[in-house]
Structure formats: structure tokens, C-alpha cells
Amino acid sequence: SLTALFELVKALLKILIITGITYWIISKYMPNILKLFGVDISYLAYNFKVLLKDFFLKLLVILAILGILDWVYNWWDVERRIKLTRHELREELKQTEGDPWIKARIRQRQREIARQRMLAEVPKADVVITNPTHYAVALKYELGKMPAPQVIAKGKNFLAQKIREIAEAHKIPIYHDPPLAQLLYEKVEVGEYIPEELYQVVAKVLAYIYTLKKKLGKTKETIFKENM
Numbered sequence: 001s002l003t004a005l006f007e008l009v010k011a012l013l014k015i016l017i018i019t020g021i022t023y024w025i026i027s028k029y030m031p032n033i034l035k036l037f038g039v040d041i042s043y044l045a046y047n048f049k050v051l052l053k054d055f056f057l058k059l060l061v062i063l064a065i066l067g068i069l070d071w072v073y074n075w076w077d078v079e080r081r082i083k084l085t086r087h088e089l090r091e092e093l094k095q096t097e098g099d100p101w102i103k104a105r106i107r108q109r110q111r112e113i114a115r116q117r118m119l120a121e122v123p124k125a126d127v128v129i130t131n132p133t134h135y136a137v138a139l140k141y142e143l144g145k146m147p148a149p150q151v152i153a154k155g156k157n158f159l160a161q162k163i164r165e166i167a168e169a170h171k172i173p174i175y176h177d178p179p180l181a182q183l184l185y186e187k188v189e190v191g192e193y194i195p196e197e198l199y200q201v202v203a204k205v206l207a208y209i210y211t212l213k214k215k216l217g218k219t220k221e222t223i224f225k226e227n228m
Contacts, residue, residue: 014066021062025055115159118190121152122163123170127209130174135181136160138167139194141206148193149202154185173209180205 029051122128125138126149138153140146155163167174180201188194194202 010070014070017066018059018063022059025058029055118153119162119166122166123172125152125167125172127173127175127205128163128167129177129181129184129205130164131160131178131181132164132174132176133157134160135178135185136163136167137181137184137188138163138172139184139202139206146193148196148199149206150193151184151188151190154188154190156185175205175209177205 121140122138125140128136128138130136134157136153136155136159137151139149140152141149153163155161164174166172180198183198184194184202187198
């Protein structure tokens, strides 16, 4: 492989460098070594020991420098491989799980579809409780079929305005109760029934709406106009 070939070339370069440096050091000390021949054996041994010590010291320094350079290169190579691995992992995730941008677009589209479905339920509501402009919660209740009133749509700010517009277009009674509207918005999700602690206050709202419905001659449109 390319990695094995590169390691072989690097090892050969190290050998050549060490051989060349060793030759240079020996060449440098050779004149002094030749001068020692013919002198007293004790003097020869002492000077030869000094020369060897100096030779090996310089050789060790050079080997240490080469070792540090090799360590720095290996560290750089490992970091480079880690970065490449991370990049490859990201690319693999894109291929296996899809591009993040596309996934975000899909989630956005899913939210839009869910919002459209929710708004389509507003005409089925018995009442829309509003803030009046910041919150809007559409409630539906079928006696004997539902355990409690159900939130079939809710929205804040722009979405609250859309719910209100749909309610107006379909003559759904709109009941202004800011604290209740905000409480329902924060506590109850779309499709859920209202919690027991809100039964009493919501019952009063529905009782008011049903009372209007029972009035003689009252149509849904008339109830809507009176409640407004």
C-alpha cells in the first residue's frame, strides 16, 4: 500500500541521513585520530575516549532531532487522518440518512402540512377562545362521545389570527377570555382533552354558547354576531 511504501522510503532516508552524518563526524575527527598513533598508550586511550564521547554525544543529539521531527510528522499525520475520517463520516451520514438541509426542508414541510390539517379542523369547533389577538384555541365537545372538551386547533400571534379568520368565515362563536386562552394554549396540545382543573371554567364558556344555541330562532350565524 501507499502507507507501507512511504514508511519504507522514510526509513531509508533516516538510514542515509544517519550514515551521512556519521561519515561527516568521522571525517572531521580522522586527522586527530591519526595523530594519536605512535603516542603513549595511556595518552592514546584517554584521547580516544574523549573523541568517542564527543562523537556519540553529537550522534545522539542528531538522532534526538530526527526522532522529534519524526514524532511531529506522525502527530500531524494522525490529526490529518482523524479530520479525513470525520469528513468521511459526515459524507457517509449524508448518504445514509440524507442531507441535513433536505431533512430540515422535509421537517418544515411536515410542520406546514400539520398546520394546514389543524386549521381545517377549526370549522368543526364549538367555540374559539381568544386573547383576543395573541392566542386562539378552538374547542370541540360532543356530549356522550367525548370525555371532555377537546382542543382541535391552537395558535399564537399570526396563527391565532388565522384561526380567528377561519372562525369568522364559518360563523364559529369567538369568546374573549385572555387568561383562559393563554392557559389552554400552554397546557393542552392539539388533539388532547382539557385537564380536569379546567373543566369548570370551560364548562361555563360552553354553557354560555349552548344557551345561545337554544334560544328560539337562533342560528349559528346569529350566535356568532351576538357573541362578537
